Protein backbone atom coordinates (compact mmCIF):
# COMPACT_ATOMS: atom_id res chain seq x y z
CA UNK A 1 0.00 0.00 0.00
CA UNK A 2 2.83 2.36 0.90
CA UNK A 3 4.57 1.52 -2.35
CA UNK A 4 1.44 2.56 -4.22
CA UNK A 5 1.52 5.91 -2.43
CA UNK A 6 -1.85 5.45 -0.78
CA UNK A 7 -0.73 6.92 2.55
CA UNK A 8 -2.70 6.70 5.76
CA UNK A 9 -5.98 7.96 4.28
CA UNK A 10 -5.63 5.58 1.36
CA UNK A 11 -4.95 2.72 3.70
CA UNK A 12 -8.04 3.58 5.69
CA UNK A 13 -10.09 3.65 2.49
CA UNK A 14 -8.60 0.32 1.42
CA UNK A 15 -9.45 -1.20 4.76
CA UNK A 16 -12.97 0.17 4.42
CA UNK A 17 -13.36 -1.75 1.19
CA UNK A 18 -12.61 0.97 -1.40
CA UNK A 19 -9.52 -0.92 -2.54
CA UNK A 20 -11.51 -4.05 -3.17
CA UNK A 21 -14.07 -2.09 -5.16
CA UNK A 22 -11.32 -0.44 -7.20
CA UNK A 23 -9.85 -3.85 -7.87
CA UNK A 24 -13.24 -5.23 -8.83
CA UNK A 25 -13.71 -2.32 -11.26
CA UNK A 26 -10.49 -3.18 -13.11
CA UNK A 27 -10.87 -4.72 -16.55
CA UNK A 28 -9.02 -8.04 -16.53
CA UNK A 29 -10.70 -9.37 -19.68
CA UNK A 30 -7.40 -9.09 -21.55
CA UNK A 31 -6.10 -12.11 -19.69
CA UNK A 32 -9.03 -14.45 -20.26
CA UNK A 33 -8.11 -17.66 -22.06
CA UNK A 34 -6.71 -21.12 -21.56
CA UNK A 35 -4.42 -21.10 -18.52
CA UNK A 36 -1.38 -23.40 -18.60
CA UNK A 37 0.80 -23.82 -15.49
CA UNK A 38 4.53 -23.96 -16.15
CA UNK A 39 7.90 -23.26 -14.52
CA UNK A 40 10.02 -20.11 -14.94
CA UNK A 41 12.98 -21.08 -17.13
CA UNK A 42 15.42 -18.49 -15.80
CA UNK A 43 16.92 -19.82 -12.58
CA UNK A 44 17.14 -22.78 -10.25
CA UNK A 45 14.45 -21.46 -7.87
CA UNK A 46 11.82 -22.83 -10.26
CA UNK A 47 8.92 -20.47 -9.62
CA UNK A 48 5.49 -21.44 -10.91
CA UNK A 49 3.99 -19.37 -13.71
CA UNK A 50 0.57 -19.36 -15.31
CA UNK A 51 0.66 -18.69 -19.05
CA UNK A 52 -2.66 -17.75 -20.62
CA UNK A 53 -3.27 -18.50 -24.28
CA UNK A 54 -6.10 -17.25 -26.46
CA UNK A 55 -6.54 -17.83 -30.21
CA UNK A 56 -3.05 -19.34 -30.44
CA UNK A 57 -1.35 -16.37 -28.80
CA UNK A 58 0.04 -15.85 -25.32
CA UNK A 59 -1.99 -13.05 -23.77
CA UNK A 60 -0.79 -13.09 -20.17
CA UNK A 61 1.95 -14.40 -17.88
CA UNK A 62 1.77 -14.19 -14.09
CA UNK A 63 2.96 -15.93 -10.94
CA UNK A 64 1.06 -19.05 -9.93
CA UNK A 65 -0.61 -18.40 -6.53
CA UNK A 66 -0.95 -22.16 -5.94
CA UNK A 67 2.74 -22.88 -6.49
CA UNK A 68 4.48 -23.77 -3.19
CA UNK A 69 7.74 -22.02 -4.06
CA UNK A 70 6.66 -18.54 -5.11
CA UNK A 71 2.97 -18.46 -4.10
CA UNK A 72 2.11 -16.08 -6.92
CA UNK A 73 5.16 -13.82 -6.70
CA UNK A 74 7.75 -13.44 -9.44
CA UNK A 75 11.04 -11.57 -9.42
CA UNK A 76 11.65 -8.93 -12.15
CA UNK A 77 13.37 -11.55 -14.28
CA UNK A 78 10.48 -13.97 -14.02
CA UNK A 79 8.02 -11.18 -14.73
CA UNK A 80 9.88 -10.44 -17.95
CA UNK A 81 9.61 -14.05 -19.09
CA UNK A 82 7.30 -12.77 -21.79
CA UNK A 83 10.41 -11.49 -23.60
CA UNK A 84 11.12 -15.07 -24.57
CA UNK A 85 8.21 -15.19 -26.95
CA UNK A 86 6.46 -11.86 -27.08
CA UNK A 87 6.70 -8.23 -26.04
CA UNK A 88 4.07 -5.94 -24.62
CA UNK A 89 3.18 -3.46 -27.33
CA UNK A 90 0.93 -0.99 -25.60
CA UNK A 91 -1.70 -1.58 -22.96
CA UNK A 92 -3.19 -5.07 -23.04
CA UNK A 93 -1.81 -5.64 -26.53
CA UNK A 94 0.76 -8.40 -26.75
CA UNK A 95 2.35 -9.59 -29.94
CA UNK A 96 5.06 -12.11 -30.89
CA UNK A 97 8.53 -10.71 -30.21
CA UNK A 98 9.83 -9.60 -33.62
CA UNK A 99 13.40 -9.71 -32.33
CA UNK A 100 13.34 -13.41 -31.56
CA UNK A 101 15.83 -15.29 -33.75
CA UNK A 102 14.17 -17.92 -35.89
CA UNK A 103 17.11 -18.86 -38.15
CA UNK A 104 20.60 -20.19 -37.54
CA UNK A 105 23.24 -17.46 -37.58
CA UNK A 106 26.87 -18.47 -38.06
CA UNK A 107 29.96 -16.33 -37.58
CA UNK A 108 33.07 -17.99 -39.00
CA UNK A 109 36.32 -17.77 -37.01
CA UNK A 110 37.83 -14.31 -37.51
CA UNK A 111 34.78 -13.04 -39.36
CA UNK A 112 33.07 -9.79 -38.43
CA UNK A 113 29.62 -10.71 -39.70
CA UNK A 114 26.93 -13.33 -39.29
CA UNK A 115 25.74 -15.60 -42.09
CA UNK A 116 22.31 -17.19 -42.26
CA UNK A 117 22.48 -20.99 -42.42
CA UNK A 118 19.92 -23.79 -42.41
CA UNK A 119 19.57 -26.32 -39.60
CA UNK A 120 20.86 -29.25 -41.68
CA UNK A 121 24.14 -27.40 -42.25
CA UNK A 122 24.40 -26.32 -38.61
CA UNK A 123 23.71 -29.74 -37.09
CA UNK A 124 26.15 -31.48 -39.43
CA UNK A 125 28.82 -28.86 -38.72
CA UNK A 126 28.36 -29.17 -34.95
CA UNK A 127 28.59 -32.98 -35.14
CA UNK A 128 31.74 -32.87 -37.29
CA UNK A 129 33.48 -30.40 -34.98
CA UNK A 130 32.58 -32.29 -31.82
CA UNK A 131 33.85 -35.54 -33.39
CA UNK A 132 37.10 -33.94 -34.59
CA UNK A 133 37.78 -32.26 -31.25
CA UNK A 134 37.01 -35.41 -29.28
CA UNK A 135 39.22 -37.57 -31.51
CA UNK A 136 42.13 -35.15 -31.20
CA UNK A 137 41.94 -34.76 -27.43
CA UNK A 138 40.55 -38.03 -26.04
CA UNK A 139 42.50 -39.35 -23.03
CA UNK A 140 42.30 -43.04 -22.18
CA UNK A 141 44.39 -42.68 -19.01
CA UNK A 142 45.57 -39.78 -16.87
CA UNK A 143 49.20 -39.03 -15.96
CA UNK A 144 49.20 -41.64 -13.19
CA UNK A 145 47.83 -44.41 -15.41
CA UNK A 146 44.25 -44.32 -14.15
CA UNK A 147 41.63 -45.01 -16.85
CA UNK A 148 39.67 -41.78 -17.44
CA UNK A 149 38.17 -42.02 -20.97
CA UNK A 150 37.57 -38.30 -21.23
CA UNK A 151 38.09 -35.17 -23.25
CA UNK A 152 38.74 -31.89 -21.51
CA UNK A 153 38.59 -29.91 -24.74
CA UNK A 154 34.79 -29.76 -24.84
CA UNK A 155 32.57 -28.14 -22.22
CA UNK A 156 28.84 -27.73 -22.02
CA UNK A 157 26.82 -25.01 -20.32
CA UNK A 158 23.15 -25.89 -20.03
CA UNK A 159 20.23 -23.55 -20.15
CA UNK A 160 17.51 -23.03 -17.59
CA UNK A 161 15.14 -23.10 -20.55
CA UNK A 162 15.72 -26.85 -20.76
CA UNK A 163 13.38 -29.18 -18.95
CA UNK A 164 14.41 -32.18 -16.82
CA UNK A 165 14.06 -34.67 -19.67
CA UNK A 166 16.18 -32.58 -22.03
CA UNK A 167 18.83 -32.13 -19.35
CA UNK A 168 18.86 -35.88 -18.71
CA UNK A 169 19.38 -36.69 -22.40
CA UNK A 170 22.07 -34.03 -22.85
CA UNK A 171 23.89 -35.27 -19.77
CA UNK A 172 23.78 -38.89 -20.95
CA UNK A 173 24.99 -37.94 -24.43
CA UNK A 174 27.89 -35.82 -23.17
CA UNK A 175 29.03 -38.41 -20.64
CA UNK A 176 28.89 -41.07 -23.35
CA UNK A 177 31.42 -39.19 -25.49
CA UNK A 178 33.69 -38.42 -22.53
CA UNK A 179 32.76 -34.80 -21.75
CA UNK A 180 33.32 -34.13 -18.05
CA UNK A 181 33.04 -30.34 -17.95
CA UNK A 182 29.32 -29.75 -17.54
CA UNK A 183 27.56 -26.84 -15.92
CA UNK A 184 24.26 -25.05 -15.94
CA UNK A 185 23.67 -21.37 -15.58
CA UNK A 186 20.66 -21.86 -13.32
CA UNK A 187 23.03 -23.29 -10.71
CA UNK A 188 25.12 -20.11 -10.53
Ligand code: SF4
Nearest residue numbers: 040043046047075078
Ligand atom coordinates in the same frame (compact mmCIF):
# COMPACT_ATOMS: atom_id res chain seq x y z
S1 SF4 B 1 14.18 -16.04 -12.25
FE1 SF4 B 1 12.90 -15.18 -10.62
S2 SF4 B 1 10.82 -15.83 -11.12
FE2 SF4 B 1 12.23 -17.12 -12.32
S3 SF4 B 1 12.57 -18.96 -11.06
FE3 SF4 B 1 14.19 -17.50 -10.57
S4 SF4 B 1 13.43 -16.33 -8.76
FE4 SF4 B 1 11.67 -17.36 -9.74
